Amino acid sequence: MEGRAARLSFAAPARALRASWDDLVTLFANVGFGVTLLAVWALLTTIGVIVDQGKDPSYYAGAYGPPLSRLILRLDLQNIYHSPAYIGILGLILCSMAAATFVKVIPRRIPRLHPVRIEAIPLHATLRVAGDPERVRERIAAFFAARGWQVRSRTFAGEEWTFADKVNWARRGVLIAHIGFVIIAIGTTIYWAKGYSGQFTVLSGQTATIPQNGATVSLERFAYRIDPITTKAGVVYQPIDYVSNAIVTGRDGVAHHAVIRVNHPYDLDGTLIYQATYGFGIDFALTKDGRPVPGPDHPLLEGEGFPIDGTSRAIQYTRFVGTIDRTTGQPGPDPRPNDPGVVIQAFDGDQSVGSALVPLGQPIDLGAGYRLEATRYVLYSGFQYRYDPGIPVVGLGALILVLGLCIAIYLLPARLFVQVRPAADGAEVGIAATTVKGYEVFEDRFREIVADLRRSEAAT
Amino acid sequence: MDPIRVQIDTTLLVIGIAAYVTGAIVMLGFFLLRRPILRALGLPLAIVGCAAQFAELGTRWWMTGVWPLTNLYGSLSLFSAFAVLIFLVFAYKYDLAIVGGFLLPCAAIALGYATIWNEGTMPAVPALQSYWIKIHVPIVVASYATFLFGFCVSALYLLKDYAEKHFRRRSTAVRGLAAAAGGPAIDVNLKTGDYASGVGVKREDTPAIAQAAAAGDPWAVWLAGLPSLARLDVMQYRIIGIGLPLLSIGIITGAMWAKEAWGAYWQWDPKETAALASWIVYAIYLHLHTRPEWKGTRTAWISVLGFASIMFCYLGVNIWISGLHSYKV
Numbered sequence: 016m017e018g019r020a021a022r023l024s025f026a027a028p029a030r031a032l033r034a035s036w037d038d039l040v041t042l043f044a045n046v047g048f049g050v051t052l053l054a055v056w057a058l059l060t061t062i063g064v065i066v067d068q069g070k071d072p073s074y075y076a077g078a079y080g081p082p083l084s085r086l087i088l089r090l091d092l093q094n095i096y097h098s099p100a101y102i103g104i105l106g107l108i109l110c111s112m113a114a115a116t117f118v119k120v121i122p123r124r125i126p127r128l129h130p131v132r133i134e135a136i137p138l139h140a141t142l143r144v145a146g147d148p149e150r151v152r153e154r155i156a157a158f159f160a161a162r163g164w165q166v167r168s169r170t171f172a173g174e175e176w177t178f179a180d181k182v183n184w185a186r187r188g189v190l191i192a193h194i195g196f197v198i199i200a201i202g203t204t205i206y207w208a209k210g211y212s213g214q215f216t217v218l219s220g221q222t223a224t225i226p227q228n229g230a231t232v233s234l235e236r237f238a239y240r241i242d243p244i245t246t247k248a249g250v251v252y253q254p255i256d257y258v259s260n261a262i263v264t265g266r267d268g269v270a271h272h273a274v275i276r277v278n279h280p281y282d283l284d285g286t287l288i289y290q291a292t293y294g295f296g297i298d299f300a301l302t303k304d305g306r307p308v309p310g311p312d313h314p315l316l317e318g319e320g321f322p323i324d325g326t327s328r329a330i331q332y333t334r335f336v337g338t339i340d341r342t343t344g345q346p347g348p349d350p351r352p353n354d355p356g357v358v359i360q361a362f363d364g365d366q367s368v369g370s371a372l373v374p375l376g377q378p379i380d381l382g383a384g385y386r387l388e389a390t391r392y393v394l395y396s397g398f399q400y401r402y403d404p405g406i407p408v409v410g411l412g413a414l415i416l417v418l419g420l421c422i423a424i425y426l427l428p429a430r431l432f433v434q435v436r437p438a439a440d441g442a443e444v445g446i447a448a449t450t451v452k453g454y455e456v457f458e459d460r461f462r463e464i465v466a467d468l469r470r471s472e473a474a475t
Numbered sequence: 476m477d478p479i480r481v482q483i484d485t486t487l488l489v490i491g492i493a494a495y496v497t498g499a500i501v502m503l504g505f506f507l508l509r510r511p512i513l514r515a516l517g518l519p520l521a522i523v524g525c526a527a528q529f530a531e532l533g534t535r536w537w538m539t540g541v542w543p544l545t546n547l548y549g550s551l552s553l554f555s556a557f558a559v560l561i562f563l564v565f566a567y568k569y570d571l572a573i574v575g576g577f578l579l580p581c582a583a584i585a586l587g588y589a590t591i592w593n594e595g596t597m598p599a600v601p602a603l604q605s606y607w608i609k610i611h612v613p614i615v616v617a618s619y620a621t622f623l624f625g626f627c628v629s630a631l632y633l634l635k636d637y638a639e640k641h642f643r644r645r646s647t648a649v650r651g652l653a654a655a656a657g658g659p660a661i662d663v664n665l666k667t668g669d670y671a672s673g674v675g676v677k678r679e680d681t682p683a684i685a686q687a688a689a690a691g692d693p694w695a696v697w698l699a700g701l702p703s704l705a706r707l708d709v710m711q712y713r714i715i716g717i718g719l720p721l722l723s724i725g726i727i728t729g730a731m732w733a734k735e736a737w738g739a740y741w742q743w744d745p746k747e748t749a750a751l752a753s754w755i756v757y758a759i760y761l762h763l764h765t766r767p768e769w770k771g772t773r774t775a776w777i778s779v780l781g782f783a784s785i786m787f788c789y790l791g792v793n794i795w796i797s798g799l800h801s802y803k804v
Contacts, residue, residue: 277601
């Protein structure tokens with residue numbers, strides 16, 4: 016008795032749980048719900064296109080004004096693609112696709128053979144033909160089979176039906192596309208779980224190490240080519256080539272010579288190294304009252320700075336200027352180092368106290384006896400690296416997605432329902448057609464089929 | 476540069492623009508007046524313009540050795556050429572020449588706008604020096620062009636659909652007035668036409684227009700001559716059915732190129748994400764097109780929205796938003 020009571024007490028919550036689960040699955044399988052999720056995804060993606068991503072909070076105040084920037088920062092719109100809302104929507108879409116696939120796509124796309132009311136289907140026709148119904152049925156089956164239709168016969172309630180299907184397998188196109196999506200998601204997850212990426216810069220003659228795999232990259236030389244091109248708007252300086260000549264050492268400890276260009280990454284033990292950026296490192300010399308004092312001990316890259324010992328001041332190397340226009344003293348349009356200089360910015364504590372364009376080799380007075388000179392530039396190369404074991408899986412998923420899309424869009428699975436009944440002077444053939452894309456797309460074809468069948472029967 | 480080749484390039488561009496502008500006027504005339512002679516004149520003009528454009532892009536390549544799709548001029552030029560090519564295929568295969576009244580003016584505007592960005596010939600920047608530019612760009616531009624044609628068909632659908640609603644309201648109002656005056660109600664039991672062969676029943680999908688046309692309303696007579704709503708809907712589906720796989724392949728090839736050039740197949744660059752947003756809109760279209768209650772007016776509006784998102788992705792992002800695909804100076 017007690018056992019039965021316990022079972023009963025568990026049965027009710029289990030039923031309620033089952034009902035809730037069914038409701039949830041029904042909701043997720045609903046096309047309207049799925050489409051709503053897609054619409055939200057599109058909206059969030061578009062917001063990410065319009066609102067600059069990944070900038071400092073101060074940038075948004077300047078670019079959008081205080082009220083809008085507060086809204087952007089509060090809603091995390093400046094980092095939308097990595098926000099919980101965005102990732103959550105993607106998760107919900109995957110759940111919705113899974114539910115729709117199992118609840119709707121599979122059962123509905125691969126329907127069982129069943130009898131229909133011929134006249135109730137918009138694409139239908141009735142033919143009167145001569146002959147015994149059994150023979151007529153055989154002739155019609157042969158007629159469709161000869162035209163590439165898959166013909167099957169079934170008996171329902173003592174009545175024989177003939178079914179003819181065209182490209183029935185293509186009903187799985189949507190399923191294949193959905194599987195492609197899931198495989199892409201798996202490939203992306205593999206990168207998150209096992210892959211890594213990063214970036215580093217190397218000055219000519221120096222070596223950098225990739226921390227994740229211990230590989231080293233020594234930059235022998237970086238070269239660039241920028242050509243002046245005359246256009247209707249005037250001369251523009253068009254970058255033509257960036258190339259890093261490097262010595263790379265991988266797991267095996269053997270040094271290899273590598274030429275790394277844009278669009279031509281170097282594969283080092285499965286980690287791809289890409290040419291990403293380049294720039295000019297600057298050697299600075301600092302003096303006080305004509306005597307050298309400690310300054311930066313290595314060439315500075317753009318954005319780097321150094322403090323002036325014994326003061327509250329610091330100097331930042333802001334950017335490199337290839338050619339100074341001597342007539343104006345301002346940066347010229349030619350980015351190549353013909354008459355180079357650097358823009359430096361001075362800070363007192365956190366406050367900027369001014370900036371200046373300093374020609375290379377010409378000292379600038381910083382006050383209190385300090386003088387600073389940019390003595391020479393050294394080219395550096397910026398690399399990105401990435402190890403992504405999920406790439407083949409993502410590629411496979413993309414291929415399957417496109418394949419599924421093409422099957423779903425370009426092939427038109429159609430089913431003909433044929434019923435042959437005895438009539439006074441022979442047999443009456445009722446024929447109806449359904450397709451996965453409605454009736455309009457099949458109207459002309461159906462008309463041709465019926466006309467062909469009529470001609471074929473008339474000939475017999 | 477060889478002045479003869481430059482002259483050929485300029486001449487072909489002028490022929491292209493002239494053929495499109497003339498063709499646009501003629502096809503607009505055909506759209507409004509339905510004179511077969513205008514169709515017979517307009518389609519060859521479209522062929523001439525399209526051929527001149529492809530020849531001009533080819534000449535530019537031959538002239539400089541630089542693939543001509545590295546700037547907005549080349550891209551927009553190919554866009555209009557592809558749009559006209561797709562239109563010609565549908566015009567001949569599915570008898571959709573009527574859409575030329577919308578499409579050819581769009582192609583002419585696109586080509587005219589392209590010339591603003593014609594800076595002459597320039598070598599490609601390092602990121603564009605890849606074989607992928609010969610695969611990715613034509614596929615993506617072809618998808619944009621397909622969606623332009625889809626947009627024109629959707630616009631035609633909406634025009635006829637809203638006109639049908641207008642005539643239906645008018646018909647109901649007249650019946651209401653007659654009933655209020657105590658007269659007999661006008662019979663609006665609209666006729667359904669059978670196929671000539673006696674197969675099935677074809678639904679008349681704009682009965683109010685048909686009735687008004689039968690009553691001699693000139694606007695309704697003009698509308699009745701447009702393809703049926705069902706046919707326009709099927710055509711719109713077929714066109715988007717070409718555009719969406721092209722856009723999908725375009726995004727995938729772009730991702731493959733991005734991986735080769737920048738180290739990541741997806742960088743959340745504005746162009747990539749805008750293309751993704753457009754892809755989602757057209758995916759919504761395909762999903763809703765399977766629902767009878769959404770098929771028709773609503774999916775036509777989604778097609779219009781999709782094309783707006785494509786234009787934002789194509790021109791808005793390239794011109795106004797900084798990113799890896801920016802054309803901003």
